[in-house]
Amino acid sequence: MPELRERAAELDALDELAKLREQFVLDEVVYLDGNSLGALPVGVPGRVDDVVRRQWGELRIRSWEESGWWTAPERIGDRIAPLVGAAPGQIVVGDSTSVNVFKALVGAVRLAGEGRDGRNEILVDATTFPTDGYIAASVARLTGCELRPLEPAEVPGAVGPRTAAVLLNHVDYRTGRLHDLPSLTSAIHDAGALAVWDLCHSAGALPVGLDEHGVDLAVGCTYKYLNGGPGSPAYLYVRGDLQDRFDSPLPGWNSHADPFGMSPSYAPAPGALRGRVGTPDILSMLALEAALEVWEDVSIDAVRAKSLALTDFFLECVGAYVTGGRVESITPSAHAERGSQVALRCPDAGEVMKRLIERGVVGDFRHPDVLRFGFTPLYVGFGDVERAARVLGETLG
Amino acid sequence: MPELRERAAELDALDELAKLREQFVLDEVVYLDGNSLGALPVGVPGRVDDVVRRQWGELRIRSWEESGWWTAPERIGDRIAPLVGAAPGQIVVGDSTSVNVFKALVGAVRLAGEGRDGRNEILVDATTFPTDGYIAASVARLTGCELRPLEPAEVPGAVGPRTAAVLLNHVDYRTGRLHDLPSLTSAIHDAGALAVWDLCHSAGALPVGLDEHGVDLAVGCTYKYLNGGPGSPAYLYVRGDLQDRFDSPLPGWNSHADPFGMSPSYAPAPGALRGRVGTPDILSMLALEAALEVWEDVSIDAVRAKSLALTDFFLECVGAYVTGGRVESITPSAHAERGSQVALRCPDAGEVMKRLIERGVVGDFRHPDVLRFGFTPLYVGFGDVERAARVLGETLG
Numbered sequence: 001m002p003e004l005r006e007r008a009a010e011l012d013a014l015d016e017l018a019k020l021r022e023q024f025v026l027d028e029v030v031y032l033d034g035n036s037l038g039a040l041p042v043g044v045p046g047r048v049d050d051v052v053r054r055q056w057g058e059l060r061i062r063s064w065e066e067s068g069w070w071t072a073p074e075r076i077g078d079r080i081a082p083l084v085g086a087a088p089g090q091i092v093v094g095d096s097t098s099v100n101v102f103k104a105l106v107g108a109v110r111l112a113g114e115g116r117d118g119r120n121e122i123l124v125d126a127t128t129f130p131t132d133g134y135i136a137a138s139v140a141r142l143t144g145c146e147l148r149p150l151e152p153a154e155v156p157g158a159v160g161p162r163t164a165a166v167l168l169n170h171v172d173y174r175t176g177r178l179h180d181l182p183s184l185t186s187a188i189h190d191a192g193a194l195a196v197w198d199l200c201h202s203a204g205a206l207p208v209g210l211d212e213h214g215v216d217l218a219v220g221c222t223y224k225y226l227n228g229g230p231g232s233p234a235y236l237y238v239r240g241d242l243q244d245r246f247d248s249p250l251p252g253w254n255s256h257a258d259p260f261g262m263s264p265s266y267a268p269a270p271g272a273l274r275g276r277v278g279t280p281d282i283l284s285m286l287a288l289e290a291a292l293e294v295w296e297d298v299s300i301d302a303v304r305a306k307s308l309a310l311t312d313f314f315l316e317c318v319g320a321y322v323t324g325g326r327v328e329s330i331t332p333s334a335h336a337e338r339g340s341q342v343a344l345r346c347p348d349a350g351e352v353m354k355r356l357i358e359r360g361v362v363g364d365f366r367h368p369d370v371l372r373f374g375f376t377p378l379y380v381g382f383g384d385v386e387r388a389a390r391v392l393g394e395t396l397g
Numbered sequence: 398m399p400e401l402r403e404r405a406a407e408l409d410a411l412d413e414l415a416k417l418r419e420q421f422v423l424d425e426v427v428y429l430d431g432n433s434l435g436a437l438p439v440g441v442p443g444r445v446d447d448v449v450r451r452q453w454g455e456l457r458i459r460s461w462e463e464s465g466w467w468t469a470p471e472r473i474g475d476r477i478a479p480l481v482g483a484a485p486g487q488i489v490v491g492d493s494t495s496v497n498v499f500k501a502l503v504g505a506v507r508l509a510g511e512g513r514d515g516r517n518e519i520l521v522d523a524t525t526f527p528t529d530g531y532i533a534a535s536v537a538r539l540t541g542c543e544l545r546p547l548e549p550a551e552v553p554g555a556v557g558p559r560t561a562a563v564l565l566n567h568v569d570y571r572t573g574r575l576h577d578l579p580s581l582t583s584a585i586h587d588a589g590a591l592a593v594w595d596l597c598h599s600a601g602a603l604p605v606g607l608d609e610h611g612v613d614l615a616v617g618c619t620y621k622y623l624n625g626g627p628g629s630p631a632y633l634y635v636r637g638d639l640q641d642r643f644d645s646p647l648p649g650w651n652s653h654a655d656p657f658g659m660s661p662s663y664a665p666a667p668g669a670l671r672g673r674v675g676t677p678d679i680l681s682m683l684a685l686e687a688a689l690e691v692w693e694d695v696s697i698d699a700v701r702a703k704s705l706a707l708t709d710f711f712l713e714c715v716g717a718y719v720t721g722g723r724v725e726s727i728t729p730s731a732h733a734e735r736g737s738q739v740a741l742r743c744p745d746a747g748e749v750m751k752r753l754i755e756r757g758v759v760g761d762f763r764h765p766d767v768l769r770f771g772f773t774p775l776y777v778g779f780g781d782v783e784r785a786a787r788v789l790g791e792t793l794g
Binding site for chain 1: 422424428430434437442445446449450454455458460492493496499503523526527532534535540546620626628630631645646647649650651657658659662663674681682759763764
């Protein structure tokens with residue numbers, strides 16, 4: 001439809017973030033899988049090469065100090081902080097998201113009194129990304145708590161005097177539904193429990209406001225909208241006023257108050273670095289640091305505005321190009337409930353996604369019947385959106 | 398002393414491993430800190446560049462399958478296996494050493510009956526690298542066990558019907574003392590407990606024989622004698638016949654029997670990959686894979702023979718070059734009790750190490766009074782050893 005192509009061109013011309021696309025390595029493919037693995041920022045290969053050849057190869061052990069390796073987890077945490085609405089000193093980078101969920105949730109249960117005062121229940125989003133649920137079950141088992149899976153909407157009615165902590169995902173990885181972080185956090189606090197948020201599918205795509213909304217602990221990955229690279233380290237947020245009491249279940253030497261004192265007894269460091277564990281993986285960590293430089297001077301509100309415009313336009317194009325009833329969006333249409341992806345239910349989704357990828361439109365398939373398209377506002381344009389919907393329409397026939 | 402220089406030249410000429418030095422990026426520095434951070438193998442920078450530019454930058458999400466990212470943890474585990482005497486399928490790479498100590502020790506306590514049958518005690522090497530002790534304390538707290546720190550030599554007398562698991566270091570990071578893994582493991586087994594070994598300071602420097610000696614679980618880092626790069630991922634060994642009952646405290650989606658089924662309930666994968674947790678950090682992981690290629694056709698027995706020859710020669714040169722009484726070796730002189738490092742006690746060790754480094758001899762200082770010199774047989778030569786001892790003698794005056 002020529003009018004949709006024209007609209008796309010107009011929207012691209014007006015897009016104040018369009019110039020950021022140059023900061024990524026992209027080709028003729030329409031890449032709508034940045035919610036799984038972000039594209040490569042152009043500054044990363046050179047930085048990684050310097051880390052490998054000079055910092056490791058030439059300076060070797062001296063780099064722990066001279067190249068700033070030792071302080072990377074908290075330094076890079078401070079670079080992520082403004083993207084999730086956190087003041088400095090509250091985020092530390094390292095380990096996988098799963099491991100950080102473990103630290104955060106055990107930490108939350110302990111902050112809540114560790115089963116004392118009758119607080120021996122953990123609530124967890126039943127529709128969460130599986131790893132969060134598995135780790136929550138492990139935390140419940142190790143801390144003597146009971147685990148109660150439920151829909152996020154049920155939390156305000158379910159959270160109560162027995163609840164120690166609630167683990168929720170900000171955006172559902174499958175449907176793309178955005179949960180109401182401010183009101184859910186508030187309901188959790190009203191019941192005297194702690195709120196732990198998983199930001200994997202929201203950080204870098206929309207404002208989070210961790211400090212503003214008083215979130216207690218949060219975790220997130222960095223390889224989706226933050227473009228840190230495959231399996232780049234995750235992060236842990238511990239609100240400033242909770243840090244002194246944060247009691248990590250993984251007290252590695254990197255979180256010791258005097259790590260090179262090599263004391264046989266553990267004394268936790270102050271601040272965010274209490275969330276560190278072992279030796280940080282420097283190659284992945286410094287690739288992430290280089291990747292985060294693209295955010296310099298980018299407003300997360302502008303990112304959110306473009307994200308909504310992209311997903312709105314995609315839904316409109318799908319409506320125009322795809323035969324009625326062939327797919328059904330399971331992503332909420334209300335802006336306040338939508339993350340930065342669109343999930344379309346389609347009975348033959350697995351086969352359809354294969355054909356889309358063959359035709360240069362990359363999204364992903366989620367078992368059993370979901371086509372998932374992620375929209376990274378930093379490098380996806382409206383022309384991409386129109387083309388993706390058009391190819392989808394042609395593929396579905 | 399000309400005769401020591403001549404001896405060094407002769408030993409280097411006869412050294413069958415000498416040619417391996419070409420496979421590392423080295424300069425005029427005598428690098429005796431490979432027990433902290435191994436030197437850069439020449440094949441790594443090109444591989445990492447390919448991973449970043451092509452696998453991530455061009456193939457993007459397709460690389461999880463097409464570039465073998467998904468199977469890297471167990472594939473690289475199988476590359477480490479022969480270096481520690483393990484058959485394939487028992488080692489998985491990922492996470493830090495600290496996190497793997499946590500998995501291994503909770504796993505061991507659960508294998509021992511998790512506090513049932515009266516087995517509610519964990520023994521831990523009191524002289525261990527601190528992180529192991531901190532994590533052991535956390536494991537004890539979370540599993541309801543009592544933690545008993547003791548000297549490794551005391552283990553046979555202390556291990557008993559109450560003991561669930563014993564965590565020991567194969568080589569003491571400070572003194573360089575090699576503990577008797579076969580007999581200690583045997584004593585632990587005789588008492589019905591599980592043996593968990595930390596191989597950080599032995600793997601890649603001497604034969605370990607995990608399978609031969611029936612070790613239950615083991616962990617190790619890969620950035621020392623395995624030269625994987627700063628903070629490269631650690632590994633976990635779970636003996637084949639224990640894998641079906643290995644019950645990880647960190648059950649992330651990567652260890653699920655059907656990870657892409659996204660089931661809300663956890664069902665562990667069979668085999669070593671039960672030790673996986675979250676998304677593996679691919680950049681660090683594949684740098685390690687490239688680094689391990691230098692081991693192709695290297696005999697670990699030859700490595701051990703050279704390691705002992707290097708440390709013997711160093712002690713001899715120190716004896717010749719250093720004024721009597723100025724330093725005292727705290728590394729055992731018996732071969733059976735010596736790892737691949739020499740630790741010299743010296744009251745002004747911190748200042749002395751600074752001056753050594755200024756003069757191009759890089760070892761490290763360990764609080765409060767230890768000069769630590771690590772000897773990586775793959776790239777350290779006898780000429781290096783003579784020079785290091787000579788410069789040490791000159792520095793001490």
